[in-house]
Structures are given as C-alpha cells and as structure tokens.
Amino acid sequence: MRFDLDHFIADCRLALAEDHSHKLIREVVARAVSDPASVLTRLGEPRRAEVQKLYHSEDLTILNVIWGPRMTVMPHNHQMWAVIGVYTGREDNIFWRRIPGSENGKLEAAGAKALCEKDAEPLGGNIIHSVTNPISRLTGAIHVYGGDFFGAERSEWDPETLLEQRYDVEKTMRLFEESNAVFASAKA
Numbered sequence: 001m002r003f004d005l006d007h008f009i010a011d012c013r014l015a016l017a018e019d020h021s022h023k024l025i026r027e028v029v030a031r032a033v034s035d036p037a038s039v040l041t042r043l044g045e046p047r048r049a050e051v052q053k054l055y056h057s058e059d060l061t062i063l064n065v066i067w068g069p070r071m072t073v074m075p076h077n078h079q080m081w082a083v084i085g086v087y088t089g090r091e092d093n094i095f096w097r098r099i100p101g102s103e104n105g106k107l108e109a110a111g112a113k114a115l116c117e118k119d120a121e122p123l124g125g126n127i128i129h130s131v132t133n134p135i136s137r138l139t140g141a142i143h144v145y146g147g148d149f150f151g152a153e154r155s156e157w158d159p160e161t162l163l164e165q166r167y168d169v170e171k172t173m174r175l176f177e178e179s180n181a182v183f184a185s186a187k188a
C-alpha cells in the first residue's frame with residue numbers, strides 16, 4: 001500500500017489508543033519505511049537539513065527529520081518513548097548513560113546502533129542518545145514521539161564535557177541551519 005500521510009497519522013493514533021507504549025507504533029513505522037520510495041514520493045526528496053512537523057499533539061508528535069551530511073547532534077534525552085524509521089540514508093545512534101555518582105550528570109557511552117534505510121527502531125523513554133548522519137548526503141527519517149516533543153522539559157549534554165544542561169530546542173534547530181550553511185558553501 002502506498003504511503004499516505006493522513007493514513008499514517010490515523011494509524012499512529014489508533015495504535016496509541018490501543019497501546020500507550022511504542023510497540024504498535026513501531027509496527028506502523030516499520031510498515032511505512034518498508035517502502036522508502038513511497039515515503040519519498042509523499043514527503044519529497046530531502047533537499048536541506050530540517051525538521052518538518054507532520055503532526056503534533058499532547059500525546060503524540062510526528063516529525064520528518066532530515067539530517068545534513070555528516071551532521072551530529074549532541075547527546076540529549078526525550079523523556080518519552082520514540083520510534084525512528086529511516087527512509088533514506090543512514091543514522092548512527094550512540095546511547096549514553098549517566099555515570100553513577102558523578103556530578104552534573106556526566107555521561108559515559110553505553111552502546112550504539114547503526115540504522116539503515118527501512119529500519120524502525122524503538123527508543124525507551126529514559127534513553128539518552130546522540131545522532132550522526134555518517135554519509136555525505138542527506139538522511140531522512142520519520143520520528144514518532146509518545147508525547148509533546150516540543151513542550152517536554154528535558155536535558156542535553158555538552159558534546160565536549162558531556163555535562164548535563166537544560167535542553168535548548170532553538171540550539172538544536174540552529175544545528176540544522178549550520179549544516180545547511182556548510183553544505184551550501186561546499187557546493188559554491
């Protein structure tokens with residue numbers, strides 16, 4: 001079946017009504033990205049690094065996240081579960097944990113997961129991750145969050161010191177624009 005955004009949102013809402021975890025949503029996302037060409041037809045070929053809001057409510061946020069070439073976003077948490085479905089390119093996740101007893105929430109690396117086209121990966125509500133697009137072209141992924149992604153109070157960690165600070169959504173959005181600037185100047 002071809003990817004249809006309205007159907008996708010409706011399917012996510014139904015899945016959430018049936019089960020408040022990410023279990024059924026993961027199946028909906030997996031189904032969508034199993035046909036990447038169809039998703040690309042509806043969402044469009046990625047042209048620039050950006051975050052497109054596809055759906056946003058108190059209990060569910062759906063984003064189309066386009067990562068710039070070799071772009072990295074510092075460690076952060078979400079305070080809600082998420083499902084990431086890659087429909088073009090690659091996305092590398094490093095998972096982190098707070099070092100027990102450390103001050104200022106300092107992190108240590110705990111694991112990693114390489115996501116490829118057609119992968120649909122659930123992330124638990126307590127997860128801390130950083131994301132890198134390791135390739136030289138744009139990566140596109142559908143991100144579904146079990147809550148209000150833009151309203152939740154959460155943390156990010158300085159990429160150099162790995163110390164905890166308050167999440168700054170504007171700062172993260174600037175990373176996408178910085179990536180576009182680098183990409184544009186490389187092409188000029």
Ligand SMILES: [Fe+2]
Binds near residue numbers: 076078
């Ligand atoms: Fe994230």
